[in-house]
Amino acid sequence: xxxESRERPQRTPQGERTRAMRTRLLDATIxxxxxxxxxxxxxxxxxxxxxxxxxxxxxxxxxxxxLVVDAVEYIATKRRTELEAAAEHLPARRRTRAVLxxxxxxFTSPVFLAALELWVAARTDETLRDxxxxxxxxxxxxxxxxxxxxxxxxxxxGGARELVQAxxxxxxxxxxxxxxxxxxxxxxxxxxxxxKTLDDTIGAAS
Amino acid sequence: xxxESRERPQRTPQGERTRAMRTRLLDATIxxxxxxxxxxxxxxxxxxxxxxxxxxxxxxxxxxxxLVVDAVEYIATKRRTELEAAAEHLPARRRTRAVLxxxxxxFTSPVFLAALELWVAARTDETLRDxxxxxxxxxxxxxxxxxxxxxxxxxxxGGARELVQAxxxxxxxxxxxxxxxxxxxxxxxxxxxxxKTLDDTIGAAS
Numbered sequence: 001x002x003x004e005s006r007e008r009p010q011r012t013p014q015g016e017r018t019r020a021m022r023t024r025l026l027d028a029t030i031x032x033x034x035x036x037x038x039x040x041x042x043x044x045x046x047x048x049x050x051x052x053x054x055x056x057x058x059x060x061x062x063x064x065x066x067l068v069v070d071a072v073e074y075i076a077t078k079r080r081t082e083l084e085a086a087a088e089h090l091p092a093r094r095r096t097r098a099v100l101x102x103x104x105x106x107f108t109s110p111v112f113l114a115a116l117e118l119w120v121a122a123r124t125d126e127t128l129r130d131x132x133x134x135x136x137x138x139x140x141x142x143x144x145x146x147x148x149x150x151x152x153x154x155x156x157x158g159g160a161r162e163l164v165q166a167x168x169x170x171x172x173x174x175x176x177x178x179x180x181x182x183x184x185x186x187x188x189x190x191x192x193x194x195x196k197t198l199d200d201t202i203g204a205a206s
Numbered sequence: 207x208x209x210e211s212r213e214r215p216q217r218t219p220q221g222e223r224t225r226a227m228r229t230r231l232l233d234a235t236i237x238x239x240x241x242x243x244x245x246x247x248x249x250x251x252x253x254x255x256x257x258x259x260x261x262x263x264x265x266x267x268x269x270x271x272x273l274v275v276d277a278v279e280y281i282a283t284k285r286r287t288e289l290e291a292a293a294e295h296l297p298a299r300r301r302t303r304a305v306l307x308x309x310x311x312x313f314t315s316p317v318f319l320a321a322l323e324l325w326v327a328a329r330t331d332e333t334l335r336d337x338x339x340x341x342x343x344x345x346x347x348x349x350x351x352x353x354x355x356x357x358x359x360x361x362x363x364g365g366a367r368e369l370v371q372a373x374x375x376x377x378x379x380x381x382x383x384x385x386x387x388x389x390x391x392x393x394x395x396x397x398x399x400x401x402k403t404l405d406d407t408i409g410a411a412s
Contacts, residue, residue: 035330036330037326037327037329037330037331038245039244039245040330113329116326116382117326119382119385119386120243120322120323120326120385121243122386123243123319123385123386124241124242124243124246125243129386132386133386133387136386136387137387140383159399159402162395162396162398162399162400163399163403165392165396166376166396166399166400168379169376169379169380169383169396170372170375170376170379171379172378172379172382172383173374173375173376173377173378173379173380173381173382174375174379175379176322176325176378176379176382177346177375177378179325179326179329180325180328180329180335180338180339180342181339181342181343186371189368190368190371190372190375192368193365193368193369193372194368194369194372196365197369197403197407200407201403201406201407
């Protein structure tokens, strides 16, 4: 171990183990939020699920709040990386519809469900809101920028900026609707129509 | 009392007291959901808040589930009545924008917040989902029909039906965004643009 440490001073096995443990804890937090909701998520459950001792978990994340704030950052990074990867495989034809599909998958994914639990809990929990609110605003701006790039629109145009924002709010609303019933066929028809409307209105690259 | 009873056999004072008590309990349920969220809402808290004895509350609503299922119906009736009342005062000019404003007020109201708490709780609570899910689907169809009428569009047209649905999903998404931060200026700009898009696309009465 000492030899390995000297060979890779920036990534010691100890450092890697710590990173891996943190990732396991954050993944377990998201799983718990998705399956049990905010009120059913406890730090004990998360450490059990992650296979991490309570002591180690408390060392890295002393409170549930610390755990979920890092989980929000972790979720945001995951979403951004997934979007970037998906963007590399966009078709030249019907590009707008393909972008809406990728975004829609994000807004109906487990990661969205975990974020939804946090948003709703934060509404009636001031401490959580103070931590999650500013983070969500930053993430919202990032997602907006990424969407503008993916759609290939000029959002300095009057109205284009608002239609990109409306697209993300529409997807959020569709994501919320999808939590109560499987309405994927309805969602597909709505996105077909919206892609056409976007292309006709702000000349998103089709 | 006996005389009054004979004079108004359908609306006895006893019957009116019962109705008034149920209304107080349902209003208190909504208030609790808005202020404390689903997990902070208990039947004890609701009966205290309504000024109704535990015994009387348990007689009308034996469980939290019974209380919230009736609260969803109550919320739906309130929303429908408010929409109908608002519809009578729509301006002839910029009608689409006025309709969006009325709907947006509903999707950011305390009644929306109470419903949001129930939706999110129902996601991880099968019994609640079985009760709330079908009810929400019926309410969704009713709201769609009302919106079609308010906008004055022909939704048998290709695309018009989907754009009306998209409008309601957009409003739901904007309502969810509004729970974390006051973004009323952003919402106003989006709705201005959306109204124009609807008028240009499906010729909603402007």
